[in-house]
Every structure is written in structure tokens, then in C-alpha cells.
């Protein structure tokens with residue numbers, strides 16, 4: 001009898017344990033705390049959603065859940081406003097309070113008969129909704145109605161908050177141009193991974209992509225190139241092959257407004273990038289008088305770094321200020337990215353106006369002239385209540401007083417900037433350049449041609465935005481991290497998706513989760529489930545992570 005009793009007790013204990021099937025808790029990025037519980041909540045036609053604050057932001061926050069349930073299950077979940085909602089049966093209660101001390105954090109308690117979501121801000125509620133989506137059957141992310149699915153969420157208690165305030169994903173739309181609908185999908189998917197910033201690289205040598213009303217030639221001329229390099233880059237110009245069809249495109253201001261609005265609903269801030277003083281050939285093709293030599297130029301169809309950059313004459317600053325006024329009016333976020341990378345100085349060295357400027361300003365070399373250029377633009381941007389971000393080359397010749405540095409040539413620039421008490425965003429090419437191959441060399445023949453490099457997902461997963469070299473005091477300057485997608489070799493949205501996903505999932509865990517919560521094997525387990533959601537969302541992700 002005793003033996004049976006023991007067996008019975010054992011059975012009870014283990015059934016409790018295994019009811020919490022580990023495979024069900026597949027959240028990426030890994031939450032700060034996750035306590036499993038037995039049982040599940042089931043959504044049905046009668047589920048209600050109760051919100052403590054009836055604001056537009058709160059309605060945007062719950063949309064990822066209510067929209068999905070409407071699309072896939074046909075449930076029109078009533079949203080009820082109660083200032084002090086109590087948890088009732090078959091309800092999802094979303095409450096704004098201070099229980100979670102982080103303004104992007106949230107508490108999520110799933111019980112068999114109710115779900116409670118608490119956060120300081122609607123943004124925290126929004127992230128809880130993304131977590132809920134990942135806890136549900138992958139079909140929640142379908143685009144059509146489906147029958148016969150039980151819309152369950154396993155019982156759980158989650159306390160979550162991001163490690164970094166800046167969590168970014170970048171897209172270069174100059175080297176290749178992507179339709180507005182794709183840009184919106186891109187934003188939707190990055191928000192799904194709790195990334196809060198979209199860095200939109202809008203101008204470069206190969207195309208100017210943002211309508212500027214005062215300078216229509218920027219897009220009439222600067223958005224179009226006559227030819228594009230075909231295939232791999234060849235050092236020998238005679239060996240290069242060209243696609244001679246006219247290529248280009250741009251976003252109208254009206255279109256950009258719709259993207260900004262779309263992003264805001266997903267708690268994503270857009271950082272627009274207008275490149276100065278280099279990567280400016282498209283602008284100079286439209287307005288050659290802004291160069292040192294006077295041109296003429298052609299919008300580039302080749303990849304690389306080009307010698308013709310903006311001149312430092314006053315009229316160039318007038319032009320850039322006019323452009324920035326229109327850019328600032330379109331993008332409400334704090335930051336304007338001014339580029340600053342890869343600006344050869346040969347034209348300035350040979351330009352009478354630039355050399356005169358250097359002498360009059362008492363500058364010792366062209367690096368200091370670039371620093372002057374960036375500082376003058378910073379002053380203008382700050383006069384409009386905004387701040388600048390620049391690539392780490394802006395350290396050369398002296399940093400502008402309040403500039404945030406985006407460290408891309410490894411971590412060195414970021415470390416130096418933090419030591420100089422400047423804010424830093426880490427985006428090192430050693431971990432998060434998603435234009436690099438995502439397989440090791442031996443497997444390259446299976447991959448579409450890329451710019452080079454080697455960043456399989458396990459390497460990306462090792463990314464830690466916080467450099468070991470910084471003191472506790474210096475660490476506070478590291479705002480976070482970002483991955484970049486330069487699109488020289490990505491012609492289509494599908495190819496961008498392939499290069500971005502699933503590496504974005506790894507990135508999200510590196511910039512959201514605490515390092516002690518990271519475990520690569522466990523991440524891959526959870527990723528195996530997340531990609532089922534990607535299948536439903538229609539993301540053309542790479543399956544390289546499944547090969548070992």
C-alpha cells in the first residue's frame with residue numbers, strides 16, 4: 001500500500017512538472033523572468049479585453065492581439081474601458097501601473113480563466129502582446145481565417161524589461177530601393193522582436209530616396225541611375241559587368257508620413273539618415289554646384305567609396321539646412337543621423353574654397369574640416385530641438401559636442417566615444433552586419449552572393465553591446481545596439497528578408513535580454529518554434545541555422 005502511495009505522490013509531482021511542457025514557452029527575446037504554470041487560457045468568441053486607460057496609444061498597444069484574433073479566428077474581441085479593472089473570468093486585463101519599474105517593461109500573468117497585463121506605458125503592454133502572440137499556436141500569425149485551432153496560451157508568470165533603451169534595425173534603401181509596403185512589413189516584424197528603432201538609410205551615392213520639395217532635382221535626377229553593377233565587384237574595371245536598365249525610385253513625403261504613422265503605432269521610432277559630407281554622389285548629380293569640382297556627375301551604379309563629396313562652402317550648408325528642415329518636419333524622433341562615414345578628403349585638399357575655410361577657421365587638416373562640417377550641422381539640428389547620430393568616423397578631428405556615435409568598424413570607436421562621455425550605439429561589423437554571409441566558408445556555394453564577411457547566427461548571438469573595456473561609469477553611455485542591412489547585393493524584399501531573418505531574432509536577444517538569460521542551444525530550440533510564426537507571416541528567412 002505504501003508503495004502505491006509513493007507512486008501516487010510521485011505521479012502527482014511529475015504530472016505537475018510535465019504539464020508545463022518546456023516546448024510551449026518559446027519567447028524570443030528571452031524574458032527577464034518566466035515562471036511556468038500548469039494549464040492554459042483559451043481565447044473564444046466571448047473573451048473580453050479590458051483596458052485601464054482608453055487612449056489611442058493603449059488601443060495601438062493591444063492591436064497586435066485583437067487584430068490577429070479577428071483575422072485568424074474571426075473573434076471580434078470587445079474592448080471595454082474600466083479605470084480600475086478587476087480580473088474577471090475569460091478576460092484579458094491591461095492595466096497601466098508602476099509594478100514594473102522599466103518604462104518598456106511589462107508583467108504578464110496567464111491563468112486558466114484570465115490574463116493580466118501590467119505595464120507603466122502602452123509600449124510595455126504592446127511588448128506583452130508580442131509575447132502572447134509567440135506563446136500561441138503559430139497560426140495566430142496567419143493572414144487568413146482558419147478553423148479548428150484552439151487558441152491557447154500556456155499559463156505563465158512573466159516579468160520582463162529590456163537591457164538597453166536603443167534597439168535598432170537599419171535598412172539601406174539607396175543601393176536598392178524597396179517599396180513602401182515592404183518598409184512597413186519590415187517595421188512590423190522588427191517590432192515583433194521588441195526592437196524600437198528603425199534606422200532608414202535614405203541617401204547615398206547610388207540614389208537619393210526622399211522627396212525634398214525645395215530641391216526637386218534630388219529625386220527627379222538623384223533617385224535614378226543609368227546602370228548597376230551586375231554580379232560580384234571586380235577590382236579591374238575592364239572585368240565589370242553592367243545592367244544598363246535605368247534603376248531607382250523614391251518615397252514621397254506623403255508616403256513617408258504614412259510610414260512614420262505606421263511605425264508610431266508599433267512604438268517604433270524612425271531615425272532618418274541623410275549622409276554628409278560623403279556618400280553624396282546622387283545629390284551632387286542633381287546639384288553639381290554643391291561639390292568642390294562642379295561636376296558633372298552620374299548617380300553611381302558601382303559600390304564603394306567615392307571621392308566627390310559635399311564642398312564646405314556656405315551655400316552647401318544653406319542647402320543642407322533646407323533639406324534638414326523638411327526631414328525634421330517629417331520625422332518626429334529625437335535623432336537625425338548625419339552619416340559621416342567614408343568621406344575621402346582628396347577633393348577638399350584640392351579645393352580653393354575648402355582650403356581657404358581651413359585657414360580662416362584655424363583648422364590643422366581635413367579631418368578637422370570634417371569635424372567643423374559635422375559640428376555646424378549639429379548646431380543647426382540642435383537649434384531645431386533634435387540631436388545627431390554619426391558613424392564612428394565623426395570621432396576623427398574631434399567629436400561634435402553632443403553627438404551620439406554609431407560604432408561600426410568594430411567596437412573601438414564606441415569604446416573611445418564612451419570614454420569621451422558621448423552616447424554610443426553599438427553596431428559592429430564583427431557581429432551585426434547582416435549583409436555578410438550567414439554560413440561558414442565551406443557552405444558559401446549554397447548562398448546568394450553577398451558582400452563577403454562571415455556572420456552565422458551563432459556568431460551574431462555572441463554580440464554584447466556592452467564592451468568589457470568600459471568602467472561602470474562609462475557603461476552608462478552605451479545606449480544599445482543595432483544590426484545593419486546594406487543592400488548592394490540585395491535586390492528584392494525576399495533577399496533582404498533572407499539576410500535579416502532569423503539573425504534579427506538573435507540580435508533581439510542580445511539587445512533585450514540580460515546576458516545571464518542567454519543560452520545558444522536553448523535559443524535555437526525556441527527559434528525552431530519562432531520560424532513557424534515566420535512561415536505564417538510570410539518571412540523568407542534563411543534555414544542555414546538548421547544545418548550543423
Ligand code: ACM
Nearest residue numbers: 341342391408486
Ligand atoms: C558603414 O558601414 N559604412 C557605416
Ligand code: ZN
Nearest residue numbers: 292311351354
Ligand atoms: Zn570644396
